[in-house]
Amino acid sequence: MCTGVRFSDSKGNMYFGRNLDWCESYGERVVVTPRGARIPSPFLGAIEPKYACVGTAIVVNGAPCYFDCGNEAGLAVGGLNFPGYAQFAEGPAEGGVNLAVYEFPLWIASQFSTVAEVRSALKKVTLVAKAPNEGYAVAQLHWIVGDAKESIVIECQADGMHVYDDDLDVLTNQPPFPWHAENVRNYLHVSNEHPEPVTWTRDTLKAFGTGAGMVGFPGGYDPASRFVRAAYLNANYPTEEGEAANVTRLFRTLEGCSMCKGAGKMGDGRYEYTMFSDCYSAASRTYYWCTYDEPARHSLCLDDYDLDGTELVTVAQ
Numbered sequence: 001m002c003t004g005v006r007f008s009d010s011k012g013n014m015y016f017g018r019n020l021d022w023c024e025s026y027g028e029r030v031v032v033t034p035r036g037a038r039i040p041s042p043f044l045g046a047i048e049p050k051y052a053c054v055g056t057a058i059v060v061n062g063a064p065c066y067f068d069c070g071n072e073a074g075l076a077v078g079g080l081n082f083p084g085y086a087q088f089a090e091g092p093a094e095g096g097v098n099l100a101v102y103e104f105p106l107w108i109a110s111q112f113s114t115v116a117e118v119r120s121a122l123k124k125v126t127l128v129a130k131a132p133n134e135g136y137a138v139a140q141l142h143w144i145v146g147d148a149k150e151s152i153v154i155e156c157q158a159d160g161m162h163v164y165d166d167d168l169d170v171l172t173n174q175p176p177f178p179w180h181a182e183n184v185r186n187y188l189h190v191s192n193e194h195p196e197p198v199t200w201t202r203d204t205l206k207a208f209g210t211g212a213g214m215v216g217f218p219g220g221y222d223p224a225s226r227f228v229r230a231a232y233l234n235a236n237y238p239t240e241e242g243e244a245a246n247v248t249r250l251f252r253t254l255e256g257c258s259m260c261k262g263a264g265k266m267g268d269g270r271y272e273y274t275m276f277s278d279c280y281s282a283a284s285r286t287y288y289w290c291t292y293d294e295p296a297r298h299s300l301c302l303d304d305y306d307l308d309g310t311e312l313v314t315v316a317q
C-alpha cells in the first residue's frame, strides 16, 4: 500500500512525500525532466514542460512515467493504488485534453504551478486507459496533488472524474477518499494529551504512560488504518523550523505508516513492504529519498541541473 502526505512549514513552504509499498521493483530511478525536453505523448503529440520536475519514474520510449514528482514552482503529485474503483476511458474523448494514465503526473507537474490551476484544468481532462507499452498494465491509481496552500485528491471511477479537496493532506488506498474522510471521525477521542488521574468508585486510576490518550489508535497496515495514522500524525506534529527538521518531519510521519517485510501478504502470497519513501521540498527544490535496505537519505536538488536542457537526467535510486 502506499501513503502520501503534504504539509507547509511556518513560512508557507511545502513538503510532500510518499511511501511506496509494494512487492517488486520496476527498475525505477530518480528522473529530472528539464523544460527543454519534448516528451512523446499518445494524444497530445508531445508534452512541452513549462516547469522542470523531479521524482521517481520509469522511462519508456522517452516518456518519464512518474510514480510521484514535484516541480520547480512548488507543486507535487503522487499516484497511489486504487484497484477495484479506478476506471478510465476506453479511448480518447472528442475535444478537451486526453491523457494516458501513465503521463498524468508528468502532465500535472510540468504544466501547472498551483493546485487551483490543476483543479480548473481538470474540467477538460479525460484520462485514457493506456499503458506506456504492451509490456505494462494500466496502473489502477488515484492521485494526491499538493502545493503550499492545499491538496486535492483525483479519483476516476465508473461515473467519471471526482476531484476532492483534501483538508487532511493525506492519501492512502481504497476505498474512495470520501469514505476515509468520514472514517476519521471515529477517532476524535484519540489525543496526545497525558490523561489526568480519574476516580472510579473508590479506585484512583492513573495513566500507564505516554500514549495513554491514544489507546484505540489504529495500528494496522490496511489503507483505512494508515489513513487515520497519517492524518493524526500530520495534524499533531509540532511546528519545526528549517529544511532539515521539516524533511525529518515528513519522513517520520511516513515512517509511522510504513510497512515492515513479513507483516502482510498480498493476494498472490508475496510480502508487501515500504520499498522506498520520498520527500519533495518546494523551498529548496530538493527531492529526498531512502529505500527499505538503505534508510540513509539521498537527495537531488533541481538547481544543480540545467533546467533548460533537452535531455532527461536519470539517477539510480
Ligand SMILES: C[C@H](CCC(=O)NCCS(=O)(=O)O)[C@H]1CC[C@H]2[C@@H]3[C@H](O)C[C@@H]4C[C@H](O)CC[C@]4(C)[C@H]3C[C@H](O)[C@]12C
Pocket (backbone or CB within 6 Å): 001, 002, 020, 021, 022, 026, 058, 065, 066, 067, 079, 080, 081, 082, 083, 102, 130, 131, 132, 136, 137, 138, 139, 140, 141, 173, 174, 223
Ligand atoms: C504499485 C504502486 C502503488 C503502490 C500502492 O499503492 N500499493 C497499494 C497496494 S494495494 O493494492 O492497496 O494492496 C504504483 C504507483 C505508481 C505505479 C507505476 C507508475 O504508474 C508508472 C508505470 C505505469 C504503467 O502503466 C505500469 C507500470 C508503472 C511502473 C506503475 C506500476 C505500479 O502500478 C505503481 C508503481
